Amino acid sequence: xxxxxxxxxxxxxxxxxxxxxxxxxxxxxxxxxxxxxxxxxxxxxxxxxxxxxxxxxxxxxxxxxxxxxxxxxxxxxxxxxxxxxxxxxxxxxxxxxxxxxxxxxxxxxxxxxxxxxxxxxxxxxxxxxxxxxxxxxxxxxxxxxxxxxxxxxxxxxxxxxxxxxxxxxxxxxxxxxxxxxxxxxxxxxxxxxxxxxxxxxxxxxxxxxxxxxxxxxxxxxxxxxxxxxxxxxxxxxxxxxxxxxxxxxxxxxxxxxxxxxxxxxxxxxxxxxxxxxxxxxxxxxxxxxxxxxxxxxxxxxxxxxxxxxxxxxxxxxxxxxxxxxxxxxxxxxxxxxxxxxxxxxxxxxxxxxxxxxxxxxxxxxxxxxxxxxxxxxxxxxxxxxxxxxxxxxxxxxxxxxxxxxxxxxxxxxxxxxxxxxxxxxxxxxxxxxxxxxxxxxxxxxxxxxxxxxxxxxxxxx
Amino acid sequence: xxxxxxxxxxxxxxxxxxxxxxxxxxxxxxxxxxxxxxxxxxxxxxxxxxxxxxxxxxxxxxxxxxxxxxxxxxxxxxxxxxxxxxxxxxxxxxxxxxxxxxxxxxxxxxxxxxxxxxxxxxxxxxxxxxxxxxxxxxxxxxxxxxxxxxxxxxxxxxxxxxxxxxxxxxxxxxxxxxxxxxxxxxxxxxxxxxxxxxxxxxxxxxxxxxxxxxxxxxxxxxxxxxxxxxxxxxxxxxxxxxxxxxxxxxxxxxxxxxxxxxxxxxxxxxxxxxxxxxxxxxxxxxxxxxxxxxxxxxxxxxxxxxxxxxxxxxxxxxxxxxxxxxxxxxxxxxxxxxxxxxxxxxxxxxxxxxxxxxxxxxxxxxxxxxxxxxxxxxxxxxxxxxxxxxxxxxxxxxxxxxxxxxxxxxxxxxxxxxxxxxxxxxxxxxxxxxxxxxxxxxxxxxxxxxxxxxxxxxxxx
Numbered sequence: 001x002x003x004x005x006x007x008x009x010x011x012x013x014x015x016x017x018x019x020x021x022x023x024x025x026x027x028x029x030x031x032x033x034x035x036x037x038x039x040x041x042x043x044x045x046x047x048x049x050x051x052x053x054x055x056x057x058x059x060x061x062x063x064x065x066x067x068x069x070x071x072x073x074x075x076x077x078x079x080x081x082x083x084x085x086x087x088x089x090x091x092x093x094x095x096x097x098x099x100x101x102x103x104x105x106x107x108x109x110x111x112x113x114x115x116x117x118x119x120x121x122x123x124x125x126x127x128x129x130x131x132x133x134x135x136x137x138x139x140x141x142x143x144x145x146x147x148x149x150x151x152x153x154x155x156x157x158x159x160x161x162x163x164x165x166x167x168x169x170x171x172x173x174x175x176x177x178x179x180x181x182x183x184x185x186x187x188x189x190x191x192x193x194x195x196x197x198x199x200x201x202x203x204x205x206x207x208x209x210x211x212x213x214x215x216x217x218x219x220x221x222x223x224x225x226x227x228x229x230x231x232x233x234x235x236x237x238x239x240x241x242x243x244x245x246x247x248x249x250x251x252x253x254x255x256x257x258x259x260x261x262x263x264x265x266x267x268x269x270x271x272x273x274x275x276x277x278x279x280x281x282x283x284x285x286x287x288x289x290x291x292x293x294x295x296x297x298x299x300x301x302x303x304x305x306x307x308x309x310x311x312x313x314x315x316x317x318x319x320x321x322x323x324x325x326x327x328x329x330x331x332x333x334x335x336x337x338x339x340x341x342x343x344x345x346x347x348x349x350x351x352x353x354x355x356x357x358x359x360x361x362x363x364x365x366x367x368x369x370x371x372x373x374x375x376x377x378x379x380x381x382x383x384x385x386x387x388x389x390x391x392x393x394x395x396x397x398x399x400x401x402x403x404x405x406x407x408x409x410x411x412x413x414x415x416x417x418x419x420x421x422x423x424x425x426x427x428x429x430x431x432x433x434x435x436x437x438x439x440x441x442x443x444x445x446x447x448x449x450x451x452x453x454x455x456x457x458x459x460x461x
Numbered sequence: 462x463x464x465x466x467x468x469x470x471x472x473x474x475x476x477x478x479x480x481x482x483x484x485x486x487x488x489x490x491x492x493x494x495x496x497x498x499x500x501x502x503x504x505x506x507x508x509x510x511x512x513x514x515x516x517x518x519x520x521x522x523x524x525x526x527x528x529x530x531x532x533x534x535x536x537x538x539x540x541x542x543x544x545x546x547x548x549x550x551x552x553x554x555x556x557x558x559x560x561x562x563x564x565x566x567x568x569x570x571x572x573x574x575x576x577x578x579x580x581x582x583x584x585x586x587x588x589x590x591x592x593x594x595x596x597x598x599x600x601x602x603x604x605x606x607x608x609x610x611x612x613x614x615x616x617x618x619x620x621x622x623x624x625x626x627x628x629x630x631x632x633x634x635x636x637x638x639x640x641x642x643x644x645x646x647x648x649x650x651x652x653x654x655x656x657x658x659x660x661x662x663x664x665x666x667x668x669x670x671x672x673x674x675x676x677x678x679x680x681x682x683x684x685x686x687x688x689x690x691x692x693x694x695x696x697x698x699x700x701x702x703x704x705x706x707x708x709x710x711x712x713x714x715x716x717x718x719x720x721x722x723x724x725x726x727x728x729x730x731x732x733x734x735x736x737x738x739x740x741x742x743x744x745x746x747x748x749x750x751x752x753x754x755x756x757x758x759x760x761x762x763x764x765x766x767x768x769x770x771x772x773x774x775x776x777x778x779x780x781x782x783x784x785x786x787x788x789x790x791x792x793x794x795x796x797x798x799x800x801x802x803x804x805x806x807x808x809x810x811x812x813x814x815x816x817x818x819x820x821x822x823x824x825x826x827x828x829x830x831x832x833x834x835x836x837x838x839x840x841x842x843x844x845x846x847x848x849x850x851x852x853x854x855x856x857x858x859x860x861x862x863x864x865x866x867x868x869x870x871x872x873x874x875x876x877x878x879x880x881x882x883x884x885x886x887x888x889x890x891x892x893x894x895x896x897x898x899x900x901x902x903x904x905x906x907x908x909x910x911x912x913x914x915x916x917x918x919x920x921x922x
Contacts, residue, residue, distance in 0.1 A: 034775070034776070034777045034778065034779060036776070095779060096773070096775070096779060098773070098775075099676070102675065102676075124678075158779075159777060159778060160778065186681070200680060202680075202780070204778040204780065211741075211743050211744075212741040212742050212743045213741065213742020213743070214563065214742065214890065214893050214894055214895070215560070215563075215892070215893040215894065216741060216892070216893055217585075217863060217891040217892040217893065218763075218765045218767060218791060218793065218892070219661060219663075219793055219861070219862045219863025219864055220647070220758070220861075220862050220863055220887055220891060221737075221740075221741055221758070221862070221887075222758075222763040222765045222793050222862060223748045223749070223754075223757035223758045223761060223763040223793070223862065224737055224741070224746050224747070224748050224754045224757050224758060225737075225741050225743040225746060225747055225748075226743070226745075226747035227765050227766050229697075229766035229767075229768070229769050229788075230697065230698075230700075230701065230765070230766050232694070232769070233693070233694040233695075233697035233698045233766065233769075233788075234694075234698040234701075236690075236691065236694035236698075237691075237694045237695040237697075237698035237699070238698070239691075240691065240695075276682075276685055276686075279682075280672075280673040280674065280677060280682055280685070280686050281673050281674020281675065282672050282673045282674070282686040282687070282818065282819075283672075283817065283818060283819065283820055284687075284817050284818045285685050285686060285818070286685070286686055286687035286816070286818035287684050287685050287686075288684070293684075293685045296684035296685050297681070297682070297683075297684045297685060300684060302679075302683040302684040304679045304683045304688050304691070304780075304782055305688050305690035305691045305694065305771065305772065305783070305786075306679060306690075306772050306773055306778075306779060306780060306781050306782070306783070307690070307771060307772035307773040307774045307779070307781070307783070308690050308693070308694075308769045308770060308771040308772065308774070308786060309769060309770060309771075309774040310766065310768060310769040310770075311766065311767050311768035311769065311789065312557070312559070312767055312768040312789060313768045313769070313770040313787070313789070314495070314557065314559070315495070315497070316495045316620060316826055317495065317620060317621065317665040317767075317789070317791070317826040317827045318495060318556060318557060318767060318768070318789070318892065319663070319665065319765075319767060319791055319864075319892060320767050320768070320892050320893065321765055321767070322766070322767070322768070325766075325769060326774070327690075327694075328772065328773060328774070328778070328779075330679060330778070330780055332679065332680055332683050332684070355747070356744065356745050357743065357744060357745045357746070357747035358743075358744065359744055365777055365778040366778045400680070400681075401680045401681050401682070401683060401684060402678065402680025402681055403680055403780075426681055426682075429675065430678040430681060431676070431677070431678040431679070431779070431780060431781050432675050432676040432677055432678065432781070433675055433676065434675070
């Protein structure tokens, strides 16, 4: 049996101020993977993490190049072959910070206000990466690590992890493990430890509609050609019916029906309609008829417009009839949808509905399978117990609306299931201005991770 | 009877190279009235014109300040009170040049390629302003002006002429005249002298739809709020029905029915469907069912999307659920529609169709009444004869799709009708990249204007 985690917990409590400073160091690096200009910053973030792992005396610390941004790896196998091995996944890239003018403090100058740290990436997921490193540090510096750990930190999560699959395929032995720990998930509120067992997948498209060969004068030609912005709006509007259901042909065919038992468990969520209204600031909630908010978010697929661009968008009036119009559209998918099939369904919709008065092209940027983890596997059970010890009550089982493609990829390539948790709350402005993390929950998350590793070590003793 | 215009025509022919250089000088000034940063350039254009008028020995040359950009005025009353007075209208402002990357030569570095001069404003309407000045110069420097002329050149046509109405109200005596000559119109092709008697009006709106209080993560919230870009697409899509008719309540109530005789005259246009396809480069024509292209353009109202903007529009994928979405939408109006009433109809449509899951606001940027000139007035008849002399065959009577608000305003405030002609052809890329003017038609236009002023002088002798 491993020693008690008390020394590690005490160490973590004593070092909170330093942990926060190190967290801020990492958050200052604008590691925006969607921005082709940020290559140097991506490298800087990878090097910061590698240096940090070396300082923790991890072994085989390596920045593995990929076709895109590198994967940072480090391990400690000191617990020995009798102990389980946990593969700790994380990503060091972040979303773009635009629109910049809506941030109250600059996105890459982390600032503590009240109980929160504000920075792009604070909650998604530099905070969680730091928490994992710090839990390992606390155990390393006190009682020793009770299990073997392997870190695999990628730089392309926000662009759909295009290189990670190859990396995992090429390093199956290196990544051999019993469970994966993935903290790129969330917590419903500070008092509700949340164990995520389902994740939505993603199919992200750009639809480009073209009409006239170049922009035209809307007086001289308005009336005889199909305005591509109008045509785009018609196509997008038709993608939902009046009940909020998605009209792509066959879209719901492979969606798993929710059992009554699962619906009941999901609807234990503390997130009431009024909390959703408060978190979003929307004038009213809206979604697919016949489902609660929790079901709509976790267990039902969606189709969202992520961007629109056409014609003149500056100040005032310009009477242009634009030559083209663009929409970014993404679907969140649930088991057992397949992003490749959804692309075919989108193409079928467009082939059926696009008029001959315009031309169109569809590009798919990112696809990710949805996933579900067995709620009874030993890694999940250990997290359940660690959460119960840390909060004093058992966790809520949750299906997450976001996508973490690596979870499905790990099931497929490494045959391991992921235990999903995180410290990001629904109102932490992920992917939006003023992203933040709740610092008391960040510190509690470090405690939880210490207890989790400790519990896992005891289980297998 | 005035002397023959032969000397003036010969002068104009001899000086074509210099006229072109002066045209280019004016075209080099980026007098973009929609751009608040272009104030100094607007002033520079006004001063260039005033200096040019002074060099032609025009009298009372004045740059009149207005609440917006100045009006440049100059006159010659030397023909005397027995001769008619023509008020020559023009505008020295131009549209923005965006998208800049589609221009083959810079928008404000005029370049002759083949028979065309390429520059922003070449055809709309610095070319026509120069042609009017040069026709006056040719007569001034040879046989003398056979009529009285007054120039009124404004700087706000491209933003809906917000200050010109006040200017005309305050200077009714100064502007007293028998006809207005307005060359802010077009010619259907180089061999078809075109006398425009109808102009569409305009009602230009910006519709802003808001949903959540800030941009959200489309995974965490996708499914429970109405995406404002989706809602905007739904609203815009619903503004036309399947027959291409506009659905704003009451929109067609005050549209004049075309008589069979007028339909017949309009459909003499040389612009065939295949020419429209060629000029626009669209894959197919599209418009209101039951009308020909010429009718759709000149005698039927339209609703166009001029711009769309929402969410993430950069490269690649960003899974944002945007907080807001914007569309610029403008209606071209025909007699007897009223832009103020159209705003009420748009508001009524939005009140009826906007869902409670979003909020919206509508701003109107510009409004202009449609207009029709009596085809039998003496100013129109003189232009008919001058065109017949210049081309060897009579002109086509045309209803123009574009808007020239000043024509309706002059009818209202000065009780004068405008004679409308111009040198811009349908494929001259007005308001679009690579705007151009056909130089042989520009020179012929100077000849036409010389003959027109000469004919007017003889008529009233």
